Every structure is written in structure tokens, then in C-alpha cells.
Amino acid sequence: MGQTIHLGKESVPGSEDSDICVRAFSEEHRVREFVPVRLLTGAFPDAFIEDYAHWYDLDGGYVEFCPVKDPWQASSSHWRLQRKRPGQNGWCLVKGEISLVNIRSQTAGSLFSILQPIERASRLHCKFHTSSSTLEIDIPRLRLSFSLQSGHSSIRSRQYRGMKIDPDQSLGTLIGLRSKLILLHENDHSRKVLIPDGAVTWVKDGGHVAVNIGWQAVSKLHVYSVDNQLGRLVDNGSLQSKLMLCYLHAVTSFCVPDVLTKKTGTEQSLSILRSASMRSFSQLTPENISILVKLACLTPVRKYYPANERVMQSVEWQNLGFLVHHDDFREQVQAIIDQDSRMRMFYPHSQRNQPILPVSDKDLLQRDRIRSSSFRTSGFGAEDHTSTFDEQYTERGRNHQSEGFSRVFTLCKTIHEGTLHSARTIAHQDLLSHIWGFLCLPEKVHGPAMMVEKAMVKYDATWLLDPVDFVSAHWCGIHQLLRSGTTRPNKHQVMIWLSVLAFSDKIPMAVLETFAAFYVIPTMAACRPPSRPSFQPTKGYTLNKNVLTSQIQSFTRDQTPESSDLPNRGEKYGAFKSRIEEKTLRNRAQALNNFIADLCTQWPTSTPSAPNSQGSPKFEDYYNSQEAMAIVRKTFSECCGRALAAVFYARSTSPAKTRIYFN
Numbered sequence: 001m002g003q004t005i006h007l008g009k010e011s012v013p014g015s016e017d018s019d020i021c022v023r024a025f026s027e028e029h030r031v032r033e034f035v036p037v038r039l040l041t042g043a044f045p046d047a048f049i050e051d052y053a054h055w056y057d058l059d060g061g062y063v064e065f066c067p068v069k070d071p072w073q074a075s076s077s078h079w080r081l082q083r084k085r086p087g088q089n090g091w092c093l094v095k096g097e098i099s100l101v102n103i104r105s106q107t108a109g110s111l112f113s114i115l116q117p118i119e120r121a122s123r124l125h126c127k128f129h130t131s132s133s134t135l136e137i138d139i140p141r142l143r144l145s146f147s148l149q150s151g152h153s154s155i156r157s158r159q160y161r162g163m164k165i166d167p168d169q170s171l172g173t174l175i176g177l178r179s180k181l182i183l184l185h186e187n188d189h190s191r192k193v194l195i196p197d198g199a200v201t202w203v204k205d206g207g208h209v210a211v212n213i214g215w216q217a218v219s220k221l222h223v224y225s226v227d228n229q230l231g232r233l234v235d236n237g238s239l240q241s242k243l244m245l246c247y248l249h250a251v252t253s254f255c256v257p258d259v260l261t262k263k264t265g266t267e268q269s270l271s272i273l274r275s276a277s278m279r280s281f282s283q284l285t286p287e288n289i290s291i292l293v294k295l296a297c298l299t300p301v302r303k304y305y306p307a308n309e310r311v312m313q314s315v316e317w318q319n320l321g322f323l324v325h326h327d328d329f330r331e332q333v334q335a336i337i338d339q340d341s342r343m344r345m346f347y348p349h350s351q352r353n354q355p356i357l358p359v360s361d362k363d364l365l366q367r368d369r370i371r372s373s374s375f376r377t378s379g380f381g382a383e384d385h386t387s388t389f390d391e392q393y394t395e396r397g398r399n400h401q402s403e404g405f406s407r408v409f410t411l412c413k414t415i416h417e418g419t420l421h422s423a424r425t426i427a428h429q430d431l432l433s434h435i436w437g438f439l440c441l442p443e444k445v446h447g448p449a450m451m452v453e454k455a456m457v458k459y460d461a462t463w464l465l466d467p468v469d470f471v472s473a474h475w476c477g478i479h480q481l482l483r484s485g486t487t488r489p490n491k492h493q494v495m496i497w498l499s500v501l502a503f504s505d506k507i508p509m510a511v512l513e514t515f516a517a518f519y520v521i522p523t524m525a526a527c528r529p530p531s532r533p534s535f536q537p538t539k540g541y542t543l544n545k546n547v548l549t550s551q552i553q554s555f556t557r558d559q560t561p562e563s564s565d566l567p568n569r570g571e572k573y574g575a576f577k578s579r580i581e582e583k584t585l586r587n588r589a590q591a592l593n594n595f596i597a598d599l600c601t602q603w604p605t606s607t608p609s610a611p612n613s614q615g616s617p618k619f620e621d622y623y624n625s626q627e628a629m630a631i632v633r634k635t636f637s638e639c640c641g642r643a644l645a646a647v648f649y650a651r652s653t654s655p656a657k658t659r660i661y662f663n
Helices: 046-050 106-115 239-251 265-274 286-296 328-346 362-375 403-417 428-439 468-473 475-482 491-504 509-520 545-555 573-602 625-652
Strands: 003-011 018-026 031-034 052-057 062-067 079-083 091-095 098-100 125-129 134-139 144-149 155-157 163-165 181-185 191-196 200-205 208-213 221-227 232-234 301-304 313-316
Touching (some): 208 239, 468 475, 475 509
Antiparallel strands (some): 191 221, 221 232
């Protein structure tokens, strides 16, 4: 049928693109316009967009879907998008008495939720037959069709007569496989499982895996019958069907046996690989080899690292549970490939190369077989157990007399029993020297206001590395925490914490036993650390006259009483100047000594008062007394704080109060 074609170009609203306008005039004077695909995309299944050319009939007021193989020919047997009723806005796609269900409708959504494991929503064709009130569901990619009769709830299969979609989609095996559909026979209640062919992928899903089969435009369908009597899935007899089932069993394996097979997925997969039916083939296809290689990869690749030494190994795992990785997979696959190589003598023109399987070190594989045999069952690795290669190892805890063991044992026993145990007594002065020396390690020791969190008193690997800085700087906070009654950590927390510190061997035992005493002895727990923001033990805890003298000497006055003296008669200027300087230095030194002596009479105090200058020379004549007293008060305050700390720890560790012993 001849047609006259007019071509044009029209801009797309809101875009820089343009549509090609095609108008066709037939010999019967019917006018049709080509409808751009973009206007229909998403409103219909993909096949109705990709496989048809769409023409709008200006006279009839409908859109005709012409097959792309014959896009110009109009026919009354084609699908037509027309108004439901004249004058209404609603449209429907019809073909005789058949109408296509809107893919955005609730009906289509419900059907997709059932069939989504095996097909995309845009690939489902839902057609309603008006004459029979039957809904037909087609899956062209998998060559599947289903029907739903009005007034019924069963979705029946057209390819498998007497079967319907099973409301219970649990299979009892292949746990975690998402891409499957189970059919149930209406009479004998036998079941079939439909699994599309494609690339198998998986992701972790809680304690197991979720396995999906990738979508591909052209796909085969694997159909397996469920044999409840023998506890297995029965394939269709083809090698590819067996291999696909074998691989799915393997990747969905779990430590618990499947309900249907009474075996784990790994065991069922190996059973299929070892079966005689797997050897009943003439030649492997590329699809067969692809799955065989994937099965072989389920055996971890084990190699020595470094390659020239036999001290460490590197292992390449799949992202699956460790029980899935069985050493027999590669061995069984290699046996199948070797058989294929022997069969090539009957196919001399075959140019296919033998696949390369992952290579592992044989000794490491044998070692793994022995090590993992305790986790296998009979026939699947348990028989590999042997004690031939066992060796006697020296465990770390055998040396019970080591210094580290003794330190940990002493502290744990002290905390657990709540008493100190004596082996040899340490002198009180030596104990104070140990503690003060430990407190002198940091530049500054924080006061009790710098709290130590209760959560820190636990095992932490950082305590093994360098605990000295933190423990010494937060001594008062730790003391406050250990003596804080009901809010302090329990004895098990303290035991593990002190054990870690003792094992690190970085902190003196005298310090650790003092911590233990703070926790178990009530009289020591009753002592409160001095309430000061911080301490500097490195500067000592006694008043140092030399330090105080050097600090005050920087506040000398330029004008002194000697500045007004006159030279003696006949005295030369040089002699006069020397005499005045000597007199000034002598009087300044005497005034400073008297000032220091008066201050020392006020020690110990944190707020000294300025001494009253009586007699001559006076301190204020030679020094700025206000600035001098400011530095004196600061020095007294700091030194007094350190002295209070020393007195406190001298009292808290005094033999009159407690007895601290060391083993």
C-alpha cells in the first residue's frame, strides 16, 4: 500500500532536543502522525515501546502500535491506544477483546510483588480477556505465562499444567536465593522451582547471604522438581542444569544442614559434583566451563608468603562463610576437565583451550584439610583427620615463675581477697621515694578535680604501650576514683586493669601495690588528695632558699641610700665610686638575707606576709618589696602544695596506718 510521507522537525518543550515529525498519507486518504518514543516510555511495558512503531490516527483518534518489522502497515489486528469512551480522558490499550493492564495500577503492582524474584516489572505483560474474565500474565524473556481467573486467587501456569504459584515460597534448601519461583501442583501437591539463568551474585544479609541472579535480555529457565522423599532437587538432565544447581547449593551453604536435603549446601554441591551423572557428557560447552571455574574458585588459593620462605601464607577467599570454602571443589572440577580433555580425541576439530584453574600449594592444602577435618562430616573431610603431623608446642602460660606472672598474681590476689600479702617488707621511706620519683616523671600532675572516667579502668591494648605518662599525670584522679565508695569500679575491673599495667612492666610494682592499697584498705581510702588544680613534684616539696634568693634579686632598686653619699675630702672619684658600690652590695646582701630569714620563719604557709624591716639596712631601700612579695607568695603557694602532697602520701603510706609489702 503506497503512502506519501512528509517530514519535519519540532523542538521539544523545555529542552534543546528536537523530534522528527513524520506524517503519512495513505491512498485511502487516512492521515497518521508518528508518536515519539519519549512520550510513551514508562507508561507501557518495555516490549510495547521497543518492538513497535507508534502512529496516531488523526481520523480515528487512536494510537496504533505497528510491529517494527512492518512499521508502515496499518491493521485492525494491531494494538490500539484509544479512549475508554468517547469524550473521556481515560485511555486503554486494546487488541480485540484483550486489554493491557496499566503497569502503574494496583493489580499490576500486586502481580509484580509475586513475580519480581524472576522478572522486572517493566517486562511483565498483564492482559485482561474480557470474554473469559481472565487475566493473562506473560513473561516473554523466560517464555512463561500465567493466568488468573476472575473470582479465584490461584495464579496458574500455562506451561506446567495443573500447577500454580505456591503461596509458600520457602524451599527448605538454597536458603538465601532470591531469584526463584516455586510452583505447586493442585492435585498431588508436588512442587517445582523455576530459576532463571544468569550471573550469580551475593551480598551479606545478617548472618547469612542473599543470592541473586543477574538479569539478562535473553535467558534460559532452569526447572527443578522437588523430591521430598529423597531430599533433593531433580534437574532436567542437562549438564548445565546440574552445574547451576551445584553452584547455587554451594554459595547458599550454611553451617546448619538444609531442611530438605539434610546436608549443608557445600555437602550437597560436592555430592552432585562427585555423582556419575556429572561424568555423562561428550564435550563441555563454554557455559559449562564458566560455572566449573567458579566452583573451583570456592577452594581458597593458598600460597606461601614470601614465596621463598615457608613461614607465612596468604589466602584468597570469596566473600562467603568459611565453611563454604572446601578444598574438594577444585579437585572435583579438575577431574571433570581432565575427562573433557580425554574426550577431545573424538572431536579433532575442536579448538577450545583448556581453562586455567587457580593454583594452590599442595602442602598448604593438605594442612588445611587436616586442620578443618574437625568441622567436617563423614565423606566430606572428616576422614582427613590425622595426628601424624602433630607437634608439641610450648604454651605461653607454662612459665608460672616469670616476673610478669608474679606481678599479675600478686595484684589480683590482693584485690580479690581484699588484703595485702607480705613476702618482704619495703621501708616506708623507700616507698615514698618510689612514689615521689614516679610523680616526678611528668611535667605536671593534675589535681583530684581532673577526674578519671570509670570506663577507663578496663583492658585496653594502649595500657601495654606507654601507660606511664597518663598514670603519673592523673595520679590524684586515679586515687580519687579508687576510693570513691559505691561509684568506684568493681574489683574485677580493677584486677584486669592492674594486671595489664603489671604485664606492661613499665610502672614500678610499688606504685601498683599502692593503687591496690587505695582500693582495699579503708584507712587509705579515707584519705583525700590535696585539693589543688595541679602539682609540680619535679620542683621538690621543701622551700629552697637559693631559688627564692635568685628570684628576688631581679627586683633591685637603682636608687639606694648610698646614692646620696658624698666623697671624703681629698678622695678621688674612682676610689669614691668603688667605696659606694662595695657598701651598696654589702648592705643589699644583708637586707636580702634578713628578708629571707624572716620569710623562712613563716614556712610552711601558702600566704606569707611581708616581713617588718627593723634596723638598718632596710629591705625596701634596696628592693621593690611589692614585686618581690608577689613572686614570694607564688613560690610559697606552689611549694606548699607540693609539700602538702608529700605529707599526704607520706601519711597515707605510713606504716603506722598500713603496711605495704612486696613479693
